[in-house]
Amino acid sequence: MELIRWNSVDPVAHRKQIRERYDELRKAGLKINMARGLPSPEQLDLVDELLAMPGRTDYLAADRTDCRNYGNPQGLAELRGLFSGMLGIAPNQVVIGENSSLSLMHECVTYALLKGVGDSSPPWVKTADAAFLCPVPGYDRHFAICQELGIRMIPVPMLDDGPDMDQVESLAGKDPAVKGIWCVPKYSNPTGIVYADRVVERFAAMNTAAADFRIFWDNAYAVHDLTEDPPQLANIVDACLRHGHADRPFVFASTSKITFAGAGIAVFASSEGNVAWFMKRRQYRTIGPDKVNQLRHIRLFRDEAGLRALMAHHRAILAPKFTKVHEVFEALLGGSGVAKWTQPKGGYFISLDVPDGCARRVVELARQLGITLTPAGAPFPFGQDPRDRNIRIAPTFISVEDLAKAAEAVAVCTLVAVDESVSKERCL
Amino acid sequence: MELIRWNSVDPVAHRKQIRERYDELRKAGLKINMARGLPSPEQLDLVDELLAMPGRTDYLAADRTDCRNYGNPQGLAELRGLFSGMLGIAPNQVVIGENSSLSLMHECVTYALLKGVGDSSPPWVKTADAAFLCPVPGYDRHFAICQELGIRMIPVPMLDDGPDMDQVESLAGKDPAVKGIWCVPKYSNPTGIVYADRVVERFAAMNTAAADFRIFWDNAYAVHDLTEDPPQLANIVDACLRHGHADRPFVFASTSKITFAGAGIAVFASSEGNVAWFMKRRQYRTIGPDKVNQLRHIRLFRDEAGLRALMAHHRAILAPKFTKVHEVFEALLGGSGVAKWTQPKGGYFISLDVPDGCARRVVELARQLGITLTPAGAPFPFGQDPRDRNIRIAPTFISVEDLAKAAEAVAVCTLVAVDESVSKERCL
Numbered sequence: 122m123e124l125i126r127w128n129s130v131d132p133v134a135h136r137k138q139i140r141e142r143y144d145e146l147r148k149a150g151l152k153i154n155m156a157r158g159l160p161s162p163e164q165l166d167l168v169d170e171l172l173a174m175p176g177r178t179d180y181l182a183a184d185r186t187d188c189r190n191y192g193n194p195q196g197l198a199e200l201r202g203l204f205s206g207m208l209g210i211a212p213n214q215v216v217i218g219e220n221s222s223l224s225l226m227h228e229c230v231t232y233a234l235l236k237g238v239g240d241s242s243p244p245w246v247k248t249a250d251a252a253f254l255c256p257v258p259g260y261d262r263h264f265a266i267c268q269e270l271g272i273r274m275i276p277v278p279m280l281d282d283g284p285d286m287d288q289v290e291s292l293a294g295k296d297p298a299v300k301g302i303w304c305v306p307k308y309s310n311p312t313g314i315v316y317a318d319r320v321v322e323r324f325a326a327m328n329t330a331a332a333d334f335r336i337f338w339d340n341a342y343a344v345h346d347l348t349e350d351p352p353q354l355a356n357i358v359d360a361c362l363r364h365g366h367a368d369r370p371f372v373f374a375s376t377s378k379i380t381f382a383g384a385g386i387a388v389f390a391s392s393e394g395n396v397a398w399f400m401k402r403r404q405y406r407t408i409g410p411d412k413v414n415q416l417r418h419i420r421l422f423r424d425e426a427g428l429r430a431l432m433a434h435h436r437a438i439l440a441p442k443f444t445k446v447h448e449v450f451e452a453l454l455g456g457s458g459v460a461k462w463t464q465p466k467g468g469y470f471i472s473l474d475v476p477d478g479c480a481r482r483v484v485e486l487a488r489q490l491g492i493t494l495t496p497a498g499a500p501f502p503f504g505q506d507p508r509d510r511n512i513r514i515a516p517t518f519i520s521v522e523d524l525a526k527a528a529e530a531v532a533v534c535t536l537v538a539v540d541e542s543v544s545k546e547r548c549l
Numbered sequence: 550m551e552l553i554r555w556n557s558v559d560p561v562a563h564r565k566q567i568r569e570r571y572d573e574l575r576k577a578g579l580k581i582n583m584a585r586g587l588p589s590p591e592q593l594d595l596v597d598e599l600l601a602m603p604g605r606t607d608y609l610a611a612d613r614t615d616c617r618n619y620g621n622p623q624g625l626a627e628l629r630g631l632f633s634g635m636l637g638i639a640p641n642q643v644v645i646g647e648n649s650s651l652s653l654m655h656e657c658v659t660y661a662l663l664k665g666v667g668d669s670s671p672p673w674v675k676t677a678d679a680a681f682l683c684p685v686p687g688y689d690r691h692f693a694i695c696q697e698l699g700i701r702m703i704p705v706p707m708l709d710d711g712p713d714m715d716q717v718e719s720l721a722g723k724d725p726a727v728k729g730i731w732c733v734p735k736y737s738n739p740t741g742i743v744y745a746d747r748v749v750e751r752f753a754a755m756n757t758a759a760a761d762f763r764i765f766w767d768n769a770y771a772v773h774d775l776t777e778d779p780p781q782l783a784n785i786v787d788a789c790l791r792h793g794h795a796d797r798p799f800v801f802a803s804t805s806k807i808t809f810a811g812a813g814i815a816v817f818a819s820s821e822g823n824v825a826w827f828m829k830r831r832q833y834r835t836i837g838p839d840k841v842n843q844l845r846h847i848r849l850f851r852d853e854a855g856l857r858a859l860m861a862h863h864r865a866i867l868a869p870k871f872t873k874v875h876e877v878f879e880a881l882l883g884g885s886g887v888a889k890w891t892q893p894k895g896g897y898f899i900s901l902d903v904p905d906g907c908a909r910r911v912v913e914l915a916r917q918l919g920i921t922l923t924p925a926g927a928p929f930p931f932g933q934d935p936r937d938r939n940i941r942i943a944p945t946f947i948s949v950e951d952l953a954k955a956a957e958a959v960a961v962c963t964l965v966a967v968d969e970s971v972s973k974e975r976c977l
Contacts, residue, residue, distance in 0.1 A: 157619070165617040169605055172617075172841065177601045180593075189593040189809040191585070219647045220839045227834040231659045235674075235698055246663075246674055262833075269833040270663055381617040384841035405690075405697040406655040411648045411842070413600065413812035 136544065139536045143486070146530050151491035153527045158310070158469035159518040160382050160435075167434050168380045174417040182419075188412035195400060197415045200386070206425040207343060208374060209356045210390040216399060218387040219410045222375040225389045226337055227266055229371055232402040233300070233335070234270060239368060239398055242333035245272075245300055253337075254292055254302035256284035258472060258500030258511050260310040263303040263339070267502070274502035275299070279312055283320035290327045297330040301337055307354045308342040311472040311500050311513040313465025315352045325360035325369070336361075336370045342468040343374050344432045347440045351466060358391065367392040376418060378469065379431065386418050442516040446471055446528045453532035459539045460532075462514070471514040472500075473531070479538040480509045486534035492527050564972065567964045571914070574958050579919035581955045586738070586897035587946040588810050588863075595862050596808045602845040610847075616840035623828060625843045628814070634853040635771060636802060637784045638818040644827060646815040647838045650803040653817045654765055655694055657799055660830040661728070661763070662698060667796060667826055670761035673700075673728055681765075682720055682730035684712035686900060686928030686939050688738040691731040691767070695930070702930035703727070707740055711748035718755045725758040729765055735782045736770040739900040739928050739941040741893025743780045753788035753797070764789075764798045770896040771802050772860045775868045779895060786819065795820040804846060806897065807859065814846050870944040874899055874956045881960035887967045888960075890942070899942040900928075901959070907966040908937045914962035920955050 180188045182197045195201070196217025205212040218225045232238070234245045245251045252273035255264055259279065267274050275292060278285045284304070293299050304324075306316040316324075324336060338357050361369045368391070376385035389399060422428045447464055450473075454460045462473040475483055480497035487494050495513040498506040514531065516524055541547055608616045610625045623629070624645025633640040646653045660666070662673045673679045680701035683692055687707065695702050703720060706713045712732070721727050732752075734744040744752075752764060766785050789797045796819070804813035817827060850856045875892055878901070882888045890901040903911055908925035915922050923941040926934040942959065944952055969975055 159619055162615065162618075165608075165615065169608070172603055172608060173601045173605045175600055177597055180597070180600060187590065187593065189811060190590075191587055191805075191810040193811075221835045221837075224835045231663065234663060235659065265833050269830075377619075381841060382619040383617060383621075383837055384839045402697070405693050407649045407652045409649075409811055411812045411839070413809060414839070414842070 132543075136540050139533060139540060142533050143490075143537050146490050146533060149526075151526055151530065153491065153519055153523050154493040155515045155519055155524075155527055156493045156495045157518070158378075158515045160378050161438065161518050161520075163438050164378075164435055164517075165381060167431060168421060171380060171384075171417055171421055175413065175420050179420070180413065180416065182412070182416060186412065188416045191408045193412055194404060194407065194409045195396075196410065197412060197419065200415045200419050203419070203422060203425055203428065204374065204388050204390070207428065208340065208372060208388070208390055210358050210372065214358070214390055214393055214396050216389040216396055216403075217410055217415055218389060220375075220377070220383065220385055220387060220414070222339065222341065222373040222377070222387040223262055225373055225387050226263070226339065226371075228403070228406075229335075229337070229389070229399070230266055230270060230272070232399070233333075236402060238333045238335055239394065248298055248300065250298045252296070252299045254284070254289055254299060255502050256303065256309075257502070258311055258506075258513070259303060260305055260339070261495075261499040261504070263337070264502045272300075273298075276502055277302075279309065279314070281314055282317035283314065286320055286323045286327075290323065293327060293329045293331070293334060295330055299329070300331050300333065301335045303337050303339065305339050305341055306357070307340060307352075308345060308465055308468025310341070310468065311470040311511075313463045313468050313470060313472065315354055315466070318355045321355035321357055321360055324357065325364045325366060329369075334369060338370050338372045340372055340374045341378070344429060345378060345435070345469070346432065346467040347436055347443055348466045362392070368394050371395065379428065379435070380418065380421065384414065386415060439517055441521055442524055443471065445521050445524050446514060446516050449525055449528035450532055453529065454535060460535050469515065469517050471516060473512040473514055473535075474510050475512065475535050476539055476542065477508045477510050479535070479542055480506060480512050482538040482541065483512060483531065483534045486537055487530055490530045490534070492530045494531070560971075564968050567961060567968060570961050571918075571965050574918050574961060577954075579954055579958065581919065581947055581951050582921040583943045583947055583952075583955055584921045584923045585946070586806075586943045588806050589866065589946050589948075591866050592806075592863055592945075593809060595859060596849060599808060599812075599845055599849055603841065603848050607848070608841065608844065610840070610844060614840065616844045619836045621840055622832060622835065622837045624838065625840060625847065628843045628847050631847070631850060631853055631856065632802065632816050632818070635856065636768065636800060636816070636818055638786050638800065642786070642818055642821055642824050644817045644824060644831075645838055645843055646817060648803075648805070648811065648813055648815060648842070650767065650769065650801040650805070650815040651690055653801055653815050654691070654767065654799075656831070656834075657763075657765070657817070657827070658694055658698060658700070660827070661761075664830060666761045666763060667822065676726055676728065678726045680724070680727045682712070682717055682727060683930050684731065684737075685930070686739055686934075686941070687731060688733055688767070689923075689927040689932070691765070692930045700728075701726075704930055705730075707737065707742070709742055710745035711742065714748055714751045714755075718751065721755060721757045721759070721762060723758055727757070728759050728761065729763045731765050731767065733767050733769055734785070735768060735780075736773060736893055736896025738769070738896065739898040739939075741891045741896050741898060741900065743782055743894070746783045749783035749785055749788055752785065753792045753794060757797075762797060766798050766800045768800055768802045769806070772857060773806060773863070773897070774860065774895040775864055775871055776894045790820070796822050799823065807856065807863075808846065808849065812842065814843060867945055869949055870952055871899065873949050873952050874942060874944050877953055877956035878960055881957065882963060885964075888963050897943065897945050899944060901940040901942055901963075902938050903940065903963050904967055904970065905936045905938045907963070907970055908934060908940050910966040910969065911940060911959065911962045914965055915958055918958045918962070920958045922959070
């Protein structure tokens with residue numbers, strides 16, 4: 122790759138060079154989609170044996186449950202045990218869902234709106250102006266649930282060790298309409314940070330004006346490490362219990378990025394009280410989730426060690442992709458001062474910050490090169506990044522070769538956008 | 550089996566005889582559960598090849614979709630095509646869900662409550678006293694959704710050809726708070742009747758005070774015939790379109806009683822407008838249902854003929870069970886005038902009517918013999934049968950041998966309960 126670096130010494134030469142490179146890339150006819158955090162086909166191949174599981178005569182769970190028939194709404198005990206180990210939450214406090222943890226979150230919000238959480242709290246629809254705290258940048262699909270269901274969103278800055286807890290404590294502490302917060306506590310989407318122990322502790326200890334405040338703890342990347350010595354996330358369920366706020370956290374996880382993204386297993390875990398509440402609400406909705414798929418996953422993993430061994434294979438595929446993006450960004454943007462990006466130790470995203478006011482333009486310039494990026498602003502409520510500077514990079518789905526091209530294109534587009542904003546002269 | 554028939558000539562001898570038989574049955578130590586409409590293990594065995602499907606290298610749909618990954622929220626085109634044939638509704642008006650049609654109904658109700666149906670109708674939570682018409686006896690889980698979500702239930706008598714349409718038209722025609730009706734139009738749960746063509750026509754043509762009135766058309770037994778020349782159900786979607794009420798019906802179906810009860814495929818089908826509405830709401834809930842399970846079902850059925858061939862095997866297992874219950878009831882209760890029961894041509898239930906005020910007692914007496922029946926009153930809102938006379942018999946799960954014992958026990962319990970109510974003297 123020809124190095125088209127930021128050149129502050131000779132702006133005219135720099136402008137000419139980056140615009141020539143941009144034109145070359147446009148002529149290359151790229152067509153690369155890195156908008157979403159999809160696992161790659163190579164990752165899906167890792168568990169293709171699932172496609173013939175559990176096997177023609179294998180349908181009985183450990184307790185002799187016929188997995189083909191109705192029933193067992195909480196899920197097979199042995200699979201709850203496996204997730205229990207993965208999440209550090211007792212098996213009786215784990216509920217197996219269908220194939221989507223997003224669905225379980227949406228369900229919890231709708232149950233809360235229509236019935237209230239716990240035994241005695243009023244339905245959230247009765248709360249004028251019910252609100253959620255939204256650490257930003259964050260996960261667009263979380264915010265979309267609030268937007269769809271009319272829940273007010275209050276942005277809170279995401280720092281390097283978690284949300285700005287001074288603001289969280291202040292907002293949740295004084296406004297009883299603040300009913301919850303969205304969290305991706307490990308390898309946060311998109312910044313990749315891991316909540317520090319002291320952040321988890323403050324979440325558990327803080328006073329909330331709403332007695333029915335709930336933390337939506339979307340532990341989507343619980344075991345999705347990119348290093349061999351991964352950071353440890355403190356246990357929110359234990360911490361909340363210790364502080365007398367046992368019912369505060371709703372924990373979600375799934376195997377969408379462990380086995381098959383479309384055909385995995387989703388999990389809800391919480392206090393005994395919240396599990397009883399969730400099951401009570403859910404009994405009106407389903408006679409039980411797909412137990413054959415549960416059995417399939419038990420046969421695949423065998424135990425928690427099996428699950429963790431599988432994650433090492435994912436890491437072997439994913440780590441070079443994250444490294445490649447960093448290398449290209451470093452080569453083209455390093456030391457320029459015009460961009461900074463995260464180097465996460467796990468998860469599915471890299472968060473790129475460009476100069477204020479440039480993110481939409483970078484995404485548009487990339488689109489014209491045939492590179493589809495997550496829309497600028499997506500990680501913010503209503504898709505509005507107030508500084509228009511954040512871009513979510515999703516490196517998992519595409520090959521390292523395509524990733525090198527796409528990352529170069531993003532870097533060149535960043536240089537062009539910055540130059541345009543300085544020169545007030547559009548590239549196209 | 551010793552014939553313990555109704556004996557009106559010698560009541561004293563009759564009383565002695567039935568109570569002796571009851572005591573014998575009690576000593577037999579029966580333990581038979583026929584409370585729910587579960588498929589039997591023999592039925593589940595019919596499709597055990599699903600347990601090893603689609604096969605280790607088989608994950609591409611006809612359009613090259615990788616079924617292992619995210620996406621395709623409406624479901625694979627070829628499976629929509631198959632359900633299209635089964636339901637007589639265009640493929641683009643079919644949505645594949647997860648494993649439970651009950652979930653899709655619950656979802657539609659919650660979407661309607663929180664967002665309204667269609668583009669411009671207000672959320673049902675804004676309607677004071679929103680109500681559903683509930684043909685009785687009907688399906689307890691339908692009524693339970695209303696009870697859970699605070700929707701008023703208005704019972705309407707179920708006749709031999711469908712709900713009492715004079716009452717339906719009157720109630721839906723004048724009260725804008727009446728937002729919907731629950732229907733199991735083919736082999737109605739529990740009476741087994743099939744809605745007559747003229748009933749379907751009246752549903753489609755009637756005026757409703759609520760512009761956003763919806764028929765929840767739970768076609769759970771669309772292909773679940775017990776005879777070779779089954780009755781045909783008129784097409785509600787076509788009829789409503791013809792009468793200018795295209796958006797009136799929400800149609801639901803599933804393979805829960807075609808393949809695996811716990812691991813089948815559920816379907817929503819409706820007008821193009823309603824499908825757009827449903828998908829728009831659903832996009833906030835899930836990135837897509839389990840496409841590997843969709844592929845599994847495509848590989849199993851191959852086409853609609855394959856599905857119908859499978860149903861013939863179900864019929865061969867189920868028809869003798871329904872026949873056995875009828876034979877036993879006829880032998881013990883026939884001509885007695887104390888009971889009447891349905892002889893459905895399909896579906897999963899027999900509806901038994903005993904004299905007013907006796908149903909709970911029959912269920913209790915049966916319980917003491919070790920026979921678990923659906924609670925008396927279950928097919929009515931709030932579980933309250935105003936005449937306490939209806940008992941739902943679920944003959945599908947247990948063997949013909951157990952069914953003979955259970956049916957005899959129910960018949961004897963009926964005779965005892967009637968005798969108790971006449972003699973005012975309890976058996977125990």
